[in-house]
Amino acid sequence: MGVEGIGARVVRKEDKRFITGKGRYVDDIKLLGMTHAHFVRSPHAHAKVKGIDSSAALKMPGVVAVLTGQQIVDDKVGNLICGWAITSKDGSPMKMGAWPAMAPETVRFVGQAVAVVIADSKNLARDAAEAVVVDYEELPAVADMQAAIKSGAPQLHPEASGNQVYDWVIGDEGATDAAFAKAANVVKLDVTNNRLAPNAMEPRAAIADYDAAEEHFTLYTTSQNPHVARLVLSAFYNIAPEHKLRVIAPDVGGGFGSKIFIYPEEMVALWASKKIGRPVKWTGDRTEAFLTDAHGRDHVTHAELAFDANNKITGLKVKTYANFGAYMSLFSSSVPTYLYATLLSGQYNIPAIHAEVIGVYTNTTPVDAYRGAGRPEASYLIERLMETAARQLKVDPAQLRRTNFITQFPHQTPVIMAYDTGDFNASLDAAMKAIDYAGFPARKAKAKSDGKLRGIGVSCYIEACGIAPSKAVGSLGAGVGLWESAEVRVNPVGTIEILTGSHSHGQGHETTFCQLVAERLGVPISQVSIVHGDTDKVQFGMGTYGSRSAAVGLTAILKAMEKMESKAKKIAAHALEASEADIVIENGEFKVTGTDKAIALPMVALAAYTAHNLPDGMEPGLKESAFYDPTNFTFPAGTYICELEVDPGTGKTSFVNFVAADDFGRLINPMIVEGQVHGGLVQGIGQALLEHAIYDASGQPVTASFMDYAMPRADDVPSFNLSHTTTLCPGNPLGIKGCGEAGAIGASAAVINAITDAIGKNNLEMPATPDRVWRTIHAA
Amino acid sequence: MSTVKLTVNGKAVAVDVEDRTLLVQLLRDHLNLTGTHVGCDTSQCGACVVHMDGRAVKSCTMLAGQADGASITTIEGIAKGDELHPMQAAFRDNHGLQCGYCTPGMIMSAIDIVQRHGGQLDEATVRSELEGNICRCTGYHNIVKAVLDAAGRMKVSQAAE
Numbered sequence: 030m031g032v033e034g035i036g037a038r039v040v041r042k043e044d045k046r047f048i049t050g051k052g053r054y055v056d057d058i059k060l061l062g063m064t065h066a067h068f069v070r071s072p073h074a075h076a077k078v079k080g081i082d083s084s085a086a087l088k089m090p091g092v093v094a095v096l097t098g099q100q101i102v103d104d105k106v107g108n109l110i111c112g113w114a115i116t117s118k119d120g121s122p123m124k125m126g127a128w129p130a131m132a133p134e135t136v137r138f139v140g141q142a143v144a145v146v147i148a149d150s151k152n153l154a155r156d157a158a159e160a161v162v163v164d165y166e167e168l169p170a171v172a173d174m175q176a177a178i179k180s181g182a183p184q185l186h187p188e189a190s191g192n193q194v195y196d197w198v199i200g201d202e203g204a205t206d207a208a209f210a211k212a213a214n215v216v217k218l219d220v221t222n223n224r225l226a227p228n229a230m231e232p233r234a235a236i237a238d239y240d241a242a243e244e245h246f247t248l249y250t251t252s253q254n255p256h257v258a259r260l261v262l263s264a265f266y267n268i269a270p271e272h273k274l275r276v277i278a279p280d281v282g283g284g285f286g287s288k289i290f291i292y293p294e295e296m297v298a299l300w301a302s303k304k305i306g307r308p309v310k311w312t313g314d315r316t317e318a319f320l321t322d323a324h325g326r327d328h329v330t331h332a333e334l335a336f337d338a339n340n341k342i343t344g345l346k347v348k349t350y351a352n353f354g355a356y357m358s359l360f361s362s363s364v365p366t367y368l369y370a371t372l373l374s375g376q377y378n379i380p381a382i383h384a385e386v387i388g389v390y391t392n393t394t395p396v397d398a399y400r401g402a403g404r405p406e407a408s409y410l411i412e413r414l415m416e417t418a419a420r421q422l423k424v425d426p427a428q429l430r431r432t433n434f435i436t437q438f439p440h441q442t443p444v445i446m447a448y449d450t451g452d453f454n455a456s457l458d459a460a461m462k463a464i465d466y467a468g469f470p471a472r473k474a475k476a477k478s479d480g481k482l483r484g485i486g487v488s489c490y491i492e493a494c495g496i497a498p499s500k501a502v503g504s505l506g507a508g509v510g511l512w513e514s515a516e517v518r519v520n521p522v523g524t525i526e527i528l529t530g531s532h533s534h535g536q537g538h539e540t541t542f543c544q545l546v547a548e549r550l551g552v553p554i555s556q557v558s559i560v561h562g563d564t565d566k567v568q569f570g571m572g573t574y575g576s577r578s579a580a581v582g583l584t585a586i587l588k589a590m591e592k593m594e595s596k597a598k599k600i601a602a603h604a605l606e607a608s609e610a611d612i613v614i615e616n617g618e619f620k621v622t623g624t625d626k627a628i629a630l631p632m633v634a635l636a637a638y639t640a641h642n643l644p645d646g647m648e649p650g651l652k653e654s655a656f657y658d659p660t661n662f663t664f665p666a667g668t669y670i671c672e673l674e675v676d677p678g679t680g681k682t683s684f685v686n687f688v689a690a691d692d693f694g695r696l697i698n699p700m701i702v703e704g705q706v707h708g709g710l711v712q713g714i715g716q717a718l719l720e721h722a723i724y725d726a727s728g729q730p731v732t733a734s735f736m737d738y739a740m741p742r743a744d745d746v747p748s749f750n751l752s753h754t755t756t757l758c759p760g761n762p763l764g765i766k767g768c769g770e771a772g773a774i775g776a777s778a779a780v781i782n783a784i785t786d787a788i789g790k791n792n793l794e795m796p797a798t799p800d801r802v803w804r805t806i807h808a809a
Numbered sequence: 810m811s812t813v814k815l816t817v818n819g820k821a822v823a824v825d826v827e828d829r830t831l832l833v834q835l836l837r838d839h840l841n842l843t844g845t846h847v848g849c850d851t852s853q854c855g856a857c858v859v860h861m862d863g864r865a866v867k868s869c870t871m872l873a874g875q876a877d878g879a880s881i882t883t884i885e886g887i888a889k890g891d892e893l894h895p896m897q898a899a900f901r902d903n904h905g906l907q908c909g910y911c912t913p914g915m916i917m918s919a920i921d922i923v924q925r926h927g928g929q930l931d932e933a934t935v936r937s938e939l940e941g942n943i944c945r946c947t948g949y950h951n952i953v954k955a956v957l958d959a960a961g962r963m964k965v966s967q968a969a970e
Binding site for chain 1: 827837841842843844845846847848849850853854885893897901902906907909910911913916932933935936937939940942943944945947948949950951952953
């Protein structure tokens with residue numbers, strides 16, 4: 030309905046403040062009497078803390094306090110938790126090593142905090158932190174996953190012998206072995222999924238403000254899920270009961286998963302604010318982000334795919350080692366298990382799958398969800414396997430995929446997921462047409478005559494989004510339900526406020542969520558406000574991650590809208606002396622169908638609040654809320670095809686074309702959806718070509734600044750050619766699947782498949798830097 | 810401590826700062842102009858770009874004292890009242906921003922790029938020139954579109970003046 034409804038390319042309401050410099054991020058906020066925190070962080074990957082001498086620091090100008098790990102433990106602030114329980118194949122629970130907010134005894138990664146200096150200014154806190162003397166006794170460290178699981182390796186946690194977090198399995202091992210025993214062909218592949226640093230452009234920050242009179246805390250923080258932060262800070266970290274803790278996540282400068290988690294700095298700021306009786310602000314710098322924001326990926330996998338004589342897949346075997354870093358971050362346990370191995374069927378009909386995942390501690394920064402979280406690792410693995418198989422079986426890679434596509438829905442995979450709908454041939458067709466797949470051999474020949482190696486790479490991804498049905502994830506070990514809540518407030522003058530538990534940190538909710546209201550009521554989006562990011566305003570919510578805000582959050586808004594509309598129609602029918610069943614809503618009016626009788630929304634709202642003439646027994650007011658728990662995951666899917674050239678003299682890759690054909694179900698705002706895809710694709714390309722968080726053997730991070738870690742720049746990546754094929758998601762009334770992670774999930778395999786096609790050698794690890802590509806070309 | 814005298818967004822100001830104060834700290838902490846951001850510590854990301862005497866500079870990489878006597882323009886100073894600068898409007902119309910954090914620096918760099926290249930901009934030039942500004946959200950696709958769009962708009966608005 031209307032130019033601002035569902036499907037319209039509405040420019041974003043939130044943009045005005047961002048393009049004029051009026052955004053309000055945590056570091057922009059100043060409170061009266063505010064102090065500044067600077068953390069004293071370990072320079073060692075593994076060491077005993079034998080003593081901390083803060084006497085010199087305490088004498089420095091402006092220093093308010095120096096607080097240590099022993100003090101936070103003494104004050105009974107809880108250790109950090111992992112909120113998803115995973116059980117090993119022997120029935121034992123995952124082995125969680127104790128993680129205090131600041132280390133009292135042992136540090137296990139470079140950057141782990143041992144103390145904090147609180148001072149009147151940021152510079153003074155930084156100066157004084159330099160003067161805190163920590164007596165470390167260095168311990169042997171292990172950063173490499175394969176080294177960490179060898180006998181005799183340095184041990185990180187007494188709770189986890191052999192540095193093993195868990196040894197988890199999924200699928201039917203017997204059926205999978207039987208499939209391999211009968212296979213006509215078996216394709217084997219070893220794959221490393223490189224460790225990445227999320228690098229949202231806004232560094233993490235927190236301001237804690239304790240009100241002693243009310244025994245109440247306010248926390249401003251860079252969070253994707255302020256209510257989850259409050260829940261965890263309250264229930265597990267003993268900061269304050271929930272009604273005495275307000276968490277505000279104002280404008281947040283990107284998240285990509287890294288701002289889901291509740292970090293030590295937020296805990297310390299809250300605790301310190303009460304201790305010193307003044308507000309405490311901490312703003313991380315970029316190096317602190319590299320050292321302490323949860324990293325992503327970091328898998329080493331061996332996989333085998335069995336085929337029958339007709340090139341149909343009959344079985345898949347996977348063994349993955351997943352690096353957890355030094356501690357189990359909040360949702361880390363679920364990422365290489367239920368978010369990874371459950372997607373190993375890809376878009377293909379695979380009758381038998383068996384996967385084993387071994388979680389490993391190392392003396393590195395903790396690893397958790399980063400854009401896609403487990404699904405990029407699964408998609409990369411299966412799409413590299415399919416490409417390898419096509420080369421080994423000497424069939425066209427697109428045709429091999431087509432031969433094995435799932436075409437009947439719903440489809441139950443052997444690894445939990447039940448795909449509800451999709452049309453994988455449609456997206457493959459669209460992508461092949463967009464890139465002129467048939468014309469590729471001629472283009473390759475032309476490039477060859479110019480001295481360039483041209484390659485084409487296909488990637489057909491599927492992901493599970495709309496996270497998630499609470500009962501299902503509860504049965505798999507999740508510590509929380511993953512529904513969403515919403516409230517619709519129609520004010521007495523007819524303006525509308527939508528309160529949502531989703532959180533926008535770039536996704537454009539302030540526009541797209543209004544578009545649903547515009548669609549249903551026919552009012553301009555200027556009459557609607559979205560309220561989010563404050564636990565005092567919104568009753569509850571699970572936040573934004575896993576491409577869930579439209580599929581789950583917007584559906585909750587729809588449910589609340591339906592309740593509100595139902596009441597409003599009763600009021601309108603009463604006022605118009607008509608039957609409720611005859612009332613329709615159009616252009617902001619409630620009309621009696623087939624007549625010219627109508628009453629405008631503001632008049633209905635005013636009637637609801639004056640309550641002078643409401644139907645008998647009706648409560649005044651026009652405000653409704655709803656909780657929505659999805660019935661299933663959603664399954665966005667699509668095909669990406671990349672065409673590129675490699676310079677054999679330098680190993681440098683140049684993009685020729687990159688096409689994406691995605692099926693996200695219904696699109697609310699195609700402009701915003703395209704933006705999500707662009708950003709995701711570049712994160713996937715970044716992983717394939719540039720990005721790698723590297724540690725040396727002693728656990729020293731080698732890539733802890735933008736000078737050392739290769740972030741994609743504008744001249745590293747191409748413009749994109751996007752299209753959409755659509756099957757509506759049957760699991761939610763709006764038919765939405767979600768679009769936030771697809772690009773990051775599907776892109777990296779397309780790039781590596783294309784480079785290996787170009788150079789004619791299949792084994793190439795990410796990131797495919799010119800050096801690595803050149804060496805691969807010239808390897809014997 | 811030193812007194813730094815400069816013009817910020819057309820207004821003369823004198824600020825007493827520690828000698829080690831960076832220009833970005835002067836803008837954010839002393840003048841409350843928080844539209845200019847800090848995204849890294851190594852002069853890579855460009856979230857802090859402002860104009861000094863009409864030229865794009867990274868305000869995290871110079872001392873406030875180095876701006877003594879200069880004229881500084883920040884993201885807060887480029888619109889004329891309610892009328893957006895053509896680059897701001899182009900970023901909005903082309904969805905050239907998502908989280909908004911890199912956006913002020915992107916816009917200030919982009920204005921400088923257009924001013925230096927005039928109407929001779931193409932996609933490859935824009936991409937090459939944006940090397941010093943990092944965005945993690947947009948994949949640059951719509952930023953490049955916005956800069957090219959604004960280059961046209963700025964030509965038109967200059968012609969009109």
